[in-house]
Amino acid sequence: MSGVSKTSVLVEEGGNQFRKRSHLSSNNDQCSKRTKFDDMSANEKKSNFSMLNPNSNGTIKMTSSSMNKPGAATKKLVIKNFKSKPNLPENYQETTWSKLREAVIAIQTSKAIAYSLEELYQAVENMCSHKMASQLYVNLTNLVEAHVKSNIEQFLSESMDRQVFLKRMDDCWRAHCRQMIMIRSIFLYLDRTYVLQNPSIHSIWDMGLDLFRHHIAMNTLIQTRTVDGLLLLIERERGGDAVDISLLKSLLRMLSDLQIYQDAFEHKFLQATERLYAAEGQRLMRELAVPQYLAHVEKRLREENERLLHYLDPCTKWQLIHTIERQLLSEHLTGILSKGLESLMDGPRLHDLTTLYNLFSRVKELGLNELCNHFNAYIKKKGRTIVIEPERDKTMVAELLEFKEQLDNVVSTCFQRNDRFLYSMREAFEYFINQRQNKPAELIAKFVDLKLRAGNKEATEEELERLLDKIMVLFRFIHGKDVFEAFYKKDLAKRLLVGKSASVDAEKSMLSKLKQECGGGFTCKLEGMFKDMELSKDINITYKQHLAASQEGVGLELSVYILTMGFWPTYPPVEVRLPAELTRHQDHFAKFYLAKHSGRKLQWQATLGHCVLRAHFSQGNKELQVSLFQALVLLLFNDGDNLSFEEIKTATNIEEGELRRTLQSLACGKARVLLKAPRGRDVQDDDHFSFHADFTNKLFRIKINQIQMKETSEEQKATEERVFQDRQYQIDAAIVRVMKMRKALSHNLLISELYNQLKFPVKPADLKKRIESLIDRDYMERDKDNPNQYNYVA
Amino acid sequence: MSGEDCESFDRGDADGQKPDKMFTLKKWNAVAMWSWDVECDTCAICRVQVMDACLRCQGESKKDSYGKQDCVVVWGECNHSFHFCCMSLWVKQNNRCPLCQQEWSIQRMGK
Numbered sequence: 017m018s019g020v021s022k023t024s025v026l027v028e029e030g031g032n033q034f035r036k037r038s039h040l041s042s043n044n045d046q047c048s049k050r051t052k053f054d055d056m057s058a059n060e061k062k063s064n065f066s067m068l069n070p071n072s073n074g075t076i077k078m079t080s081s082s083m084n085k086p087g088a089a090t091k092k093l094v095i096k097n098f099k100s101k102p103n104l105p106e107n108y109q110e111t112t113w114s115k116l117r118e119a120v121i122a123i124q125t126s127k128a129i130a131y132s133l134e135e136l137y138q139a140v141e142n143m144c145s146h147k148m149a150s151q152l153y154v155n156l157t158n159l160v161e162a163h164v165k166s167n168i169e170q171f172l173s174e175s176m177d178r179q180v181f182l183k184r185m186d187d188c189w190r191a192h193c194r195q196m197i198m199i200r201s202i203f204l205y206l207d208r209t210y211v212l213q214n215p216s217i218h219s220i221w222d223m224g225l226d227l228f229r230h231h232i233a234m235n236t237l238i239q240t241r242t243v244d245g246l247l248l249l250i251e252r253e254r255g256g257d258a259v260d261i262s263l264l265k266s267l268l269r270m271l272s273d274l275q276i277y278q279d280a281f282e283h284k285f286l287q288a289t290e291r292l293y294a295a296e297g298q299r300l301m302r303e304l305a306v307p308q309y310l311a312h313v314e315k316r317l318r319e320e321n322e323r324l325l326h327y328l329d330p331c332t333k334w335q336l337i338h339t340i341e342r343q344l345l346s347e348h349l350t351g352i353l354s355k356g357l358e359s360l361m362d363g364p365r366l367h368d369l370t371t372l373y374n375l376f377s378r379v380k381e382l383g384l385n386e387l388c389n390h391f392n393a394y395i396k397k398k399g400r401t402i403v404i405e406p407e408r409d410k411t412m413v414a415e416l417l418e419f420k421e422q423l424d425n426v427v428s429t430c431f432q433r434n435d436r437f438l439y440s441m442r443e444a445f446e447y448f449i450n451q452r453q454n455k456p457a458e459l460i461a462k463f464v465d466l467k468l469r470a471g472n473k474e475a476t477e478e479e480l481e482r483l484l485d486k487i488m489v490l491f492r493f494i495h496g497k498d499v500f501e502a503f504y505k506k507d508l509a510k511r512l513l514v515g516k517s518a519s520v521d522a523e524k525s526m527l528s529k530l531k532q533e534c535g536g537g538f539t540c541k542l543e544g545m546f547k548d549m550e551l552s553k554d555i556n557i558t559y560k561q562h563l564a565a566s567q568e569g570v571g572l573e574l575s576v577y578i579l580t581m582g583f584w585p586t587y588p589p590v591e592v593r594l595p596a597e598l599t600r601h602q603d604h605f606a607k608f609y610l611a612k613h614s615g616r617k618l619q620w621q622a623t624l625g626h627c628v629l630r631a632h633f634s635q636g637n638k639e640l641q642v643s644l645f646q647a648l649v650l651l652l653f654n655d656g657d658n659l660s661f662e663e664i665k666t667a668t669n670i671e672e673g674e675l676r677r678t679l680q681s682l683a684c685g686k687a688r689v690l691l692k693a694p695r696g697r698d699v700q701d702d703d704h705f706s707f708h709a710d711f712t713n714k715l716f717r718i719k720i721n722q723i724q725m726k727e728t729s730e731e732q733k734a735t736e737e738r739v740f741q742d743r744q745y746q747i748d749a750a751i752v753r754v755m756k757m758r759k760a761l762s763h764n765l766l767i768s769e770l771y772n773q774l775k776f777p778v779k780p781a782d783l784k785k786r787i788e789s790l791i792d793r794d795y796m797e798r799d800k801d802n803p804n805q806y807n808y809v810a
Numbered sequence: 811m812s813g814e815d816c817e818s819f820d821r822g823d824a825d826g827q828k829p830d831k832m833f834t835l836k837k838w839n840a841v842a843m844w845s846w847d848v849e850c851d852t853c854a855i856c857r858v859q860v861m862d863a864c865l866r867c868q869g870e871s872k873k874d875s876y877g878k879q880d881c882v883v884v885w886g887e888c889n890h891s892f893h894f895c896c897m898s899l900w901v902k903q904n905n906r907c908p909l910c911q912q913e914w915s916i917q918r919m920g921k
């Protein structure tokens with residue numbers, strides 16, 4: 017770089033050299049690039065110009081209001097090295113220096129300079145060329161120092177308005193910069209030669225900064241007043257007052273340029289920020305509802321980011337934002353959540369939840385962790401109330417579906433489908449839904465029945481399909497899947513036997529969903545029920561052909577559903593007295609069937625039978641669709657009228673309660689084909705019944721519904737009981753299945769495989785018992801060398 | 811014949827049928843449950859109900875089979891009954907009925 021002194025330097029002076037003061041600040045904007053110096057002495061050579069824009073090497077734009085020679089403005093100034101050193105007069109150094117001194121003082125006092133810039137420049141160059149540079153530098157430094165010192169006084173007066181003080185400081189700083197730019201341009205040659213060649217010497221600009229820093233900025237009183245003033249201004253601005261932003265900006269730039277921004281200002285500023293927001297957080301958490309509080313935090317973060325943009329040094333950003341996050345969020349994570357999450361979720365207030373998530377995700381792991389924990393607790397708490405109260409059983413499944421949908425919506429629109437939340441939601445559902453044993457499984461099964469039953473016109477095939485998928489999601493959470501199966505089976509049986517199923521496709525679809533979820537072992541009995549229905553159809557066709565060939569059974573059309581015991585729910589055996597004709601038909605069919613299937617026996621299920629009766633009323637004939645019990649009662653009236661309750665009971669042998677309900681349906685319902693004396697809704701022991709000959713109805717074909725006995729809790733208990741008994745067989749079968757496949761397996765591996773296969777909760781002790789039992793029965797044995805290993809016995 | 815009667819809606823009594831009976835049974839949809847005609851519900855060899863497939867067959871867990879259709883019951887001359895699968899394995903070691911110790915011979919098979 018020493019070559020610089022040998023080359024010609026072109027100083028270009030544009031026409032805009034007489035800039036207004038305001039240009040100074042715009043010039044300032046361009047120099048936002050700043051370098052940080054940890055150690056001043058190590059960086060002496062680097063100029064720290066924020067007021068000066070060295071847009072290209074050697075070209076300096078003069079910015080001055082004190083330049084008073086407009087004629088020179090458009091002139092290009094070309095400076096060349098001397099070819100040879102001229103001889104100098106004796107007093108050259110003194111006269112030249114006094115000329116330069118005069119010019120510097122004129123600049124410092126905003127007076128006109130008596131010499132042309134060219135002349136001054138030449139003077140500096142001449143002095144440098146004649147080894148006077150060192151003295152020149154010392155003289156200049158003294159001159160600048162004297163001027164800087166003269167400025168101290170104005171900042172020390174006892175009482176001064178802070179605003180006035182800051183303004184004065186800003187003026188002083190701007191003037192200093194302006195002067196130093198001009199001085200530097202005159203002494204440019206000194207900078208380019210002497211300063212460059214002496215690493216320990218400050219550039220003229222830095223020398224100016226150093227003096228300003230040393231005498232003014234580092235003066236304890238002045239610095240305190242400046243920084244306190246700035247902090248007060250910022251505090252007022254944060255409080256909503258309009259303040260002079262450009263003043264703030266300029267003075268903060270000054271601190272940065274003087275490299276005391278961090279030491280003198282930033283630390284105090286962050287402390288003030290911390291205090292302000294700590295207090296604000298405490299206060300607003302008490303005063304505001306959570307949505308308002310969150311909106312406020314968002315607003316504060318936005319404002320502080322603007323503050324960074326407008327006047328703070330960007331290096332403060334991380335600490336500033338972090339401080340706000342800490343005081344307004346981190347400190348209040350639990351407070352915000354326990355105060356507001358529930359009502360936000362209940363809404364659900366999607367917009368506020370999004371804000372909540374976004375703000376909490378700022379607080380790294382901790383924020384989302386807390387949110388997720390509270391989210392989980394909320395689901396468990398609310399879910400439990402849906403599931404646990406027997407009064408809500410009627411709406412439990414619909415409420416669960418709605419709850420799940422709402423949560424899905426929140427997680428996908430507000431929580432960015434965050435896996436952690438999805439997982440947590442599943443965990444929470446599984447937890448609370450199993451808080452109540454069996455009932456949710458039972459009600460889910462009932463809910464499906466309602467949707468699969470004929471007459472459910474509210475949904476199209478696709479809607480039904482989607483609904484079934486949603487129900488499967490709930491089903492997945494249920495631990496006692498076999499409880500579901502038991503209740504599902506009961507309802508499926510009803511749908512199949514009464515022909516009440518809405519759609520075979522929907523039935524099959526549900527079955528395949530269950531199979532997919534739980535495996536073939538889970539659904540094989542349900543599938544067996546469908547198979548029974550198909551086989552029954554075939555048997556009835558064959559039977560009809562058989563009857564046609566043998567000329568028997570004319571008059572009554574009998575069809576029989578043959579159900580495989582074990583596939584279907586168990587029904588309590590009911591013995592009733594059938595008229596001779598019916599017994600004859602029944603026996604005839606049984607003979608036919610058992611001839612085809614040796615080794616079987618049939619058990620007739622009177623409760624499930626249905627009949628079509630032709631009834632002859634005085635107003636015309638009707639066709640009645642009735643249950644077997646209803647038919648048995650009605651048929652009695654062919655042989656006698658006016659029968660007592662007791663007589664009917666003896667003749668049919670129908671269980672008393674069942675008979676009461678049957679008579680109620682025939683004599684007290686919508687279609688009263690019997691008359692009861694005395695009248696009344698309930699059937700009493702001494703009531704009498706007679707044929708209602710004058711019965712009329714618009715319709716020809718009339719269905720008389722059997723009054724269903726409400727499913728008693730005993731019956732439900734019995735179903736559950738059977739489920740629990742069945743679990744033992746399921747465990748045995750699973751153990752044999754696993755052992756048959758793996759041949760040899762350690763105890764622990766066997767247990768873990770079993771947990772994968774079994775669709776209900778089991779205790780390890782129960783599994784152990786079943787293993788012992790299978791060892792007793794020679795299905796497997798303990799390994800002779802390793803007691804922890806089992807071998808399959810073929 | 812009689813079945814067709816039920817399908818016609820407006821058939822009055824014009825055919826001169828005497829209403830000596832107020833109710834005539836036209837159709838009967840009966841339901842019956844079948845099971846193996848056995849004295850004891852449980853197979854003494856595998857201790858699983860004979861209506862269910864024996865443990866080994868359940869272990870097969872054939873995905874599309876309808877449970878025990880192919881795991882039938884066998885009766886001995888002594889009238890004791892077991893899963894056919896279970897008995898087939900049993901007789902390989904001991905050709906006697908596990909319940910009464912009579913020599914085993916098959917009386918009939920379930921179908």
Ligand SMILES: [Zn+2]
Binds near residue numbers: 854858893
């Ligand atoms: Zn067996």
Ligand SMILES: [Zn+2]
Binds near residue numbers: 867
């Ligand atoms: Zn078998």
Ligand SMILES: [Zn+2]
Binds near residue numbers: 889890
């Ligand atoms: Zn025997």
